[in-house]
Amino acid sequence: xxxxxxxxxxxIAVRGLTIDYPGAxxxxxxxxxxGVDIDLHDGEFLCVVGPSGCGKSTLISxxxxxxxxxxxxxxxxxxxxxxxxADRGVVFQEYALLPWRSVLDNVALGLKIRGMRREEREAxxxxxxxxxxxxxxxxxxxxxxxxxxKQRAAVARTLTSEPEIVLMDEPFAAIDAQNRxxxxxxxxxxxxxxxxxxxxxxxxxxxAVFLGDRVxxxxxxxxxxxxxxxxxxxxxxxRWPAIxxxxxxxxxxxxxxxxxxxxxxxxxx
Amino acid sequence: xxxxPKLQSALLGLTPFVALVLIWQVAPSVFSYPAYMLPxxxxxGRRFIELTLNGELARSVGASLLRLAAAxxxxxxxxxxxxxxxxxxxxxxxxxxPVAVFLQAxxxxxxxxxxxxxxxxxNTAVTFLVVNSVFFSSFYNAISGVRSIPPVxxxxxxxxxxxxxxxxxxxxxxxxxxxxxxxxxxxxxLGWRAxxxxxxxxxxxxxxxxxxxxxxxxxxxxxICGIVVxxxxxxxxxxxxxxxxxxxxxxxxxxxxxx
Ligand SMILES: Nc1ncnc2c1ncn2[C@@H]1O[C@H](COP(=O)(O)OP(=O)(O)OP(=O)(O)O)[C@@H](O)[C@H]1O
Ligand SMILES: [Mg+2]
Numbered sequence: 001x002x003x004x005x006x007x008x009x010x011x012i013a014v015r016g017l018t019i020d021y022p023g024a025x026x027x028x029x030x031x032x033x034x035g036v037d038i039d040l041h042d043g044e045f046l047c048v049v050g051p052s053g054c055g056k057s058t059l060i061s062x063x064x065x066x067x068x069x070x071x072x073x074x075x076x077x078x079x080x081x082x083x084x085x086a087d088r089g090v091v092f093q094e095y096a097l098l099p100w101r102s103v104l105d106n107v108a109l110g111l112k113i114r115g116m117r118r119e120e121r122e123a124x125x126x127x128x129x130x131x132x133x134x135x136x137x138x139x140x141x142x143x144x145x146x147x148x149x150k151q152r153a154a155v156a157r158t159l160t161s162e163p164e165i166v167l168m169d170e171p172f173a174a175i176d177a178q179n180r181x182x183x184x185x186x187x188x189x190x191x192x193x194x195x196x197x198x199x200x201x202x203x204x205x206x207x208a209v210f211l212g213d214r215v216x217x218x219x220x221x222x223x224x225x226x227x228x229x230x231x232x233x234x235x236x237x238x239r240w241p242a243i244x245x246x247x248x249x250x251x252x253x254x255x256x257x258x259x260x261x262x263x264x265x266x267x268x269x
Numbered sequence: 270x271x272x273x274p275k276l277q278s279a280l281l282g283l284t285p286f287v288a289l290v291l292i293w294q295v296a297p298s299v300f301s302y303p304a305y306m307l308p309x310x311x312x313x314g315r316r317f318i319e320l321t322l323n324g325e326l327a328r329s330v331g332a333s334l335l336r337l338a339a340a341x342x343x344x345x346x347x348x349x350x351x352x353x354x355x356x357x358x359x360x361x362x363x364x365x366x367p368v369a370v371f372l373q374a375x376x377x378x379x380x381x382x383x384x385x386x387x388x389x390x391x392n393t394a395v396t397f398l399v400v401n402s403v404f405f406s407s408f409y410n411a412i413s414g415v416r417s418i419p420p421v422x423x424x425x426x427x428x429x430x431x432x433x434x435x436x437x438x439x440x441x442x443x444x445x446x447x448x449x450x451x452x453x454x455x456x457x458x459l460g461w462r463a464x465x466x467x468x469x470x471x472x473x474x475x476x477x478x479x480x481x482x483x484x485x486x487x488x489x490x491x492x493i494c495g496i497v498v499x500x501x502x503x504x505x506x507x508x509x510x511x512x513x514x515x516x517x518x519x520x521x522x523x524x525x526x527x528x
Contacts, residue, residue, distance in 0.1 A: 061424075064424070064428050065428075066424055066427075066428075084424070084427040084428045084430075085428070085430060086428070086429055086430030088428065089428065089429075090424065090425065090428045092421050092424070092425060094419070094421050096419075096421045096422055096424070096425035098422065098425075098426075098439070098440070098443070098444075099522045099523055099524055100443040100444070100446070100518070100519075100522040100524070101443075109426075109429055109439065110429040110430065112439075113426075113429050113430050113431045113432075113435055113439070114430060141521070141522055141523060142523075143522070143523030144523070157429075161429060161430070
């Protein structure tokens with residue numbers, strides 16, 4: 001498949017990735033991903049959409065190194081991915097903050113694990129908390145935060161470790177519509193100021209087209225890449241709410257939506 | 270939290286005890302029974318002062334507590350690491366679990382006959398029984414505590430680059446803390462009970478032995494003193510030690526709900 005004309009080098013190369021989940025009985029073994037090919041370029045914002053159950057989370061888990069492929073490979077800078085590692089940061093849909101650590105300690109956790117001194121890691125964690133607008137709740141515990149604040153903290157924790165790749169699995173799914181738009185703009189701002197490389201999974205076609213350089217549409221049963229759509233809307237036009245009435249945005253959104261609809265309930269012959 | 274509701278709830282918790290003492294006080298004028306079966310409140314009080322002054326109570330309680338502390342430490346030092354290891358490693362689990370379930374059925378006082386034959390009457394045999402009781406409660410709570418940690422937290426910590434030891438320190442121990450504390454608490458309570466029971470039947474000193482020994486001369490007053498001391502000691506540990514630990518850990522982290 002022709003993967004648009006991105007010029008920067010490939011960071012993550014997914015080749016023929018095939019993943020099975022074992023069922024209760026051997027006969028119930030299920031093929032969840034079947035021969036998935038994806039290139040994630042350096043500095044790219046790549047979005048993945050597709051019907052529920054098509055294997056989007058499985059794709060993220062595999063790249064993060066939590067799953068062993070049946071066939072195919074995943075490599076980062078040409079080196080094969082063997083397990084989880086700090087070079088690939090993950091933002092989980094369920095926030096996954098540690099309840100027993102303050103927000104500051106949660107955000108500094110990756111640096112602590114790396115062995116960085118306390119003052120140094122806390123200074124850095126505070127910097128990222130400021131970037132996501134959480135400077136004044138640094139001393140609180142996660143259960144004292146709203147859903148949106150937890151998600152910002154989770155984003156800050158991942159970014160503080162400065163991973164080469166940021167994997168985000170429906171990070172804003174549980175956030176109300178208004179805050180969701182704000183977080184989308186913020187993640188774009190972080191992406192461009194920090195020069196991040198992001199793989200972003202979402203249910204929302206609007207979100208994918210708003211955020212992505214490209215949008216991958218996946219098909220279910222078994223999960224595979226159905227098509228790739230390049231989003232050629234200049235970055236300076238990506239602002240809510242103005243983009244909602246942008247003709248390019250509407251055209252691309254409808255295009256992607258139609259592709260997702262076509263895959264809904266589709267089965268490979 | 271203010272002082273007033275705290276005092277109020279303490280007083281509320283005291284009422285059943287007061288009621289019990291009142292009933293005990295009037296019992297002799299309502300029912301008729303031989304005096305040695307249930308001595309009066311003041312007789313028990315007098316006996317308590319006697320036992321305190323002659324040092325017998327302190328000696329017995331001291332011997333029991335020392336034994337309990339030793340068994341508690343040893344039992345938990347085996348139970349918690351083993352439980353955590355087992356919960357983190359499927360192979361260890363497959364090896365250890367059947368034995369553990371088998372042994373659980375005969376945990377505690379059922380070992381008394383063997384303990385006596387192996388170690389003779391006295392300290393070692395009693396401590397062995399108590400370690401056994403302490404072990405299982407902490408062991409099973411450690412396992413279920415580690416298993417109750419949400420999978421996504423494991424993934425989060427591992428994807429931040431944590432080594433297995435860092436996973437234990439940053440995730441497993443605090444994540445299982447609610448259950449670990451429950452295990453410590455239950456294991457101490459069960460250990461305390463096993464201790465008294467073991468001292469009653471195979472002990473040569475300690476609070477349980479003091480009570481059993483008193484049956485020789487119908488010392489119901491001594492026996493009741495023993496019961497009160499056992500209960501009060503436990504109440505104090507439960508209220509002051511464990512409640513304080515909980516308040517400063519899992520409660521602060523929002524991991525348990527107040528009821
Ligand atoms: N741990 C697991 N064991 C067995 N099957 C699983 C497991 N996790 C997911 N599956 C199956 O794999 C398929 C893909 O799941 P996955 O969570 O990757 O989908 P998804 O695209 O992320 O869905 P959603 O949009 O609802 O989050 C589903 O059919 C699901 O039932
Ligand atoms: Mg998913």
